[in-house]
Amino acid sequence: MTTLTVDIRKAEPRDAEAIADVHHEAWRGAYAGIIPHRALNAMISRRGRDWWAHAIERASSVLVIEVGGQVAGYATLGRNRARELRQQGEIYELYLRPECQGIGLGSRLFAAARDKLDAHGLKGLVVWALEENANALSFYAGAGGRDVAEGVEVFDQKALRKIAFVWD
Numbered sequence: 001m002t003t004l005t006v007d008i009r010k011a012e013p014r015d016a017e018a019i020a021d022v023h024h025e026a027w028r029g030a031y032a033g034i035i036p037h038r039a040l041n042a043m044i045s046r047r048g049r050d051w052w053a054h055a056i057e058r059a060s061s062v063l064v065i066e067v068g069g070q071v072a073g074y075a076t077l078g079r080n081r082a083r084e085l086r087q088q089g090e091i092y093e094l095y096l097r098p099e100c101q102g103i104g105l106g107s108r109l110f111a112a113a114r115d116k117l118d119a120h121g122l123k124g125l126v127v128w129a130l131e132e133n134a135n136a137l138s139f140y141a142g143a144g145g146r147d148v149a150e151g152v153e154v155f156d157q158k159a160l161r162k163i164a165f166v167w168d
């Protein structure tokens with residue numbers, strides 16, 4: 001049996017291509033059939049290697065989880081953007097390659113992202129997930145999140161409900 005090392009660290013510019021690839025695979029896997037095809041394609045193609053290289057170089061916080069030296073997923077985090085919620089931190093995105101899902105990596109990345117927000121002095125945390133993304137809803141509920149608010153996001157004229165989970 002091979003033992004693979006799991007490492008979670010801050011993303012570096014050299015990770016941009018791998019993160020763009022994870023983004024592409026994970027978004028297609030999670031949202032095909034939910035977000036209209038054209039809007040999903042546009043969102044994926046906008047976030048190529050250069051977009052990620054720029055995001056990593058700007059001050060925004062991007063974490064990667066590596067398994068056996070390969071990037072298996074990423075998380076982005078920072079200040080909570082929803083004024084009506086009092087939690088200070090937010091995980092904007094948390095995505096794993098489809099073949100890396102369901103084996104505990106998401107839980108580890110979530111815990112690391114939460115620690116990072118704490119280390120930045122941000123108290124409490126918010127995560128938004130589309131209501132139709134059943135895996136994400138059970139993941140965040142299983143991680144102890146309370147669903148406290150809902151909103152609507154419009155993709156190519158299709159309105160989708162989103163749910164906010166919070167941790168104090």
Ligand SMILES: CC(C)(COP(=O)(O)OP(=O)(O)OC[C@H]1O[C@@H](n2cnc3c(N)ncnc32)[C@H](O)[C@@H]1OP(=O)(O)O)[C@@H](O)C(=O)NCCC(=O)NCCS
Binds near residue numbers: 101103129
């Ligand atoms: C959602 C996601 C981040 C979860 O990470 P993961 O590594 O797959 O989850 P874990 O293996 O750590 O599982 C933790 C818990 O989540 C839940 N869960 C994870 N995958 C699930 C699935 N496919 N179906 C139902 N529940 C699931 C389970 O409750 C699991 O608890 P258990 O350990 O008691 O079984 C990951 O599956 C993913 O990237 N999905 C696609 C993208 C996405 O939806 N991201 C979130 C956008 S807001």
